[in-house]
Amino acid sequence: MLPMSAGHRWRSSFPMRWREACLLGCWLSLCAAESFFACPSSCKCNSGNLEVDCSGLGLSSIPSDIPTNTRTFLFLNNKLSILPGPVFSNLSALQRLDLSNNFLDQLPQNIFSDLGNLTELQLRNNSIRALDKDLLQHTALLRQLDLSINGLAQLPSGIFDDLPALRSLSLRSNRLQSLDRVTFEPLTSLQQLQVGDNPWECDCNLRDFKHWMEWFSYRGGKIDQLACTLPKELKGKDMRMVPMEMFNYCSQLDDENSSTVLDNTGPPCTKGSTTPSKSKSGPEPEVEPSVGCPQKQRYRPVSVRRAIGTVIIAGVVCGIVCIMMVVAAAYGCIYASLMAKYHRELKKRQPLMGDTEGEHEEQKQISSVA
Secondary structure, three states: OOOHHHHHHHHHHHHHHHHHHHHHHHHHHHHHHHHHOOOOOOOEEEOOOOEEEOOOOOOOOOOOOOOOOOOEEEOOOOOOOOOOHHHHOOOOOOOEEEOOOOOOOOOOOOOOOOOOOOOEEEOOOOOOOOOOOOOOOOOOOOOEEEOOOOOOOOOOOOOOOOOOOOOEEEOOOOOOOOOOHHHHOOOOOOOEEEOOOOOEEOOHHHHHHHHHHHHHHHOOOEEOOOEEEEOHHHOOOEHHHOOHHHHHHHHHHHHHHHHHHHHOOOOOOOOOEEOOOOOOOOOOOOEEOOOOOOOOOOOOOOOHHHHHHHHHHHHHHHHHHHHHHHHHHHHHHHHHHHHHHHHHHHHHHHHHHHHHHHHHHHHHHHHHHO
16 A cells, blocks of 8 residues: 555646646647648648648649648639549548639539538639539538639529528629529529629520519529620610510410410421422422421510500690690680670660660750751
C-alpha cells in the first residue's frame, strides 16, 4: 500500500498529465489532418475551411490528387473542355464547386452523381448547349445553380424535379426562346430567378410560363425582366406586363388542332399533291394543298389593351353625344310648346284689340263730320 503522501502527490499530478496527453493528441490530430489534406501542386489550399483553389492557371484538366475531404473546389478561368465521368467520384464531401469561365460544351450524365452534399454549383460562362434530364438527380441539397452565359436553347423536362432546396437559379444570356411551366413547378423553395438576355418569343409556347411567373412573383419570388424579342409588336416589353387577353387565340388554336387531329383519320398528310397537265407543252403542274394538312395560322397579335381603351373612349364620347342630343331634343320640345302657347294667347287677344281700334276710328270720323 502507498503511503498517504505518495498517493496525494500522484492524485495531484494526474490532471497535469491528462492535460499534457490531451494536448499531445490534439497536436498529433492536427498534424495528421494537415498531412491528410495534401494540396495539389500549383494550387492554393486552405486547410481551415478545406478549400482548394486552382483558378487562373490555364489548366485543361482537373488535378487527380485533390484531397477527399475537400469542401470547396474552385477551378475558374482555365481551359477545361472535357469532364471525365469519374473525376469527382472521391469528393463526396464537396459542398461548393465552381467551374466558371471554361470551355465546357457538354456534361456527362453522371458527372455529379457522387456529390450528394453539393449546395452550390457554378457553371457560368461556358459553351454548354444541352443538359441531360438526370444531370442533377443526386444533388438534392443544391441551393444555388448558375447556368448563365452558355448556349442553352432549351431545358429538358424534369431536370429540376430532384432539387427541392434550390433557392437561386440563373439562366441569363442563353438562347432560350420558351420555357415550360412544368419544369419549374418542383422548385418550391426557389426565391430568385434570372432569365434576362434571352431571345424570348412571346407566343403561345410561353403562355403557361407567364402564369407560373405571376404565381412566383405573388408568393414573393424575385425575377428579372423577361423582355420579348418576337413578335415585333411586343419587342422590348416585359412578358409580365403583356395582358393575358393577348393569348386568347391560343385556346382557339388548341381547339382547332385537337379537332384536326381527331378528324384526320386518313393517310399521313403531305405538303401537297401535284395535278398533271393535259399536254406536255402546257403550264407546269400546280401544287394543291392537301385536305388533311391544314396550314398553320400565322401569328397575328392584336393589342387588346389599346382596343379596349379605344372602345371605352368611343363609348364615353357616344354617351356624351347622346346625352347632348337628348337635352337638345327636350329643350326644343319645351321651346316649341311655349311658343305654341304664346301664339294661342296672342290669337285670343287679337279680336279685342281690333274692336277698340274700330271704335276709335268711328269716333274720329264723327268728330270730323261735325
